[in-house]
Amino acid sequence: MDYKVSELAEKAGVTKRTIHYYISKGLLFPPKGSGVNSLYTDEHLERILLIKKLQESFMPLSRIRDYLNENPRGGESIKEYVIEKDVAIPPLNIESEEMGKVYYRENVCGVFEMHYTKESYEKNKFIIENVKKYVEKLMEG
Secondary structure (H helix, E strand, O other): OOOHHHHHHHOOOOHHHHHHHHOOOOOOOOOOOOOOOOOOHHHHHHHHHHHHHHHHHOHHHHHHHHHHHOOOOOHHHHHHHHHHHOOOOEEEEEEEEEOOOOEEEEEEOOOEEEEEEHHHHHHHHHHHHHHHHHHHHHOOO
């Protein structure tokens, strides 16, 4: 299906300005045509929904762009990824230049988030794994 920018924005739950911003940052492909005759496809819609899902996991747009470039998806695979609510988003590596370390962010049961470095995980694996089990047990009962 083809959409005008206002239709795409409404369907995706974003503003027209956001769509243009995503295109300028390389998160979305440009539409077919130009000006008022620009047309967007279901692939644009699915990609915006994927971007929104990744943003919900607090992934910054720069990492989302890198992620999309590293994991190109087209057509059905984006649709399946976006629609399935239980699809796990790959662990996010956040590199902080200030500290010079890579942090791993892990969501436990959708309510608890853990951040740790590879070094701290190796050193405190037992504690980290037990905290995850404890949170999972609390959520069961």
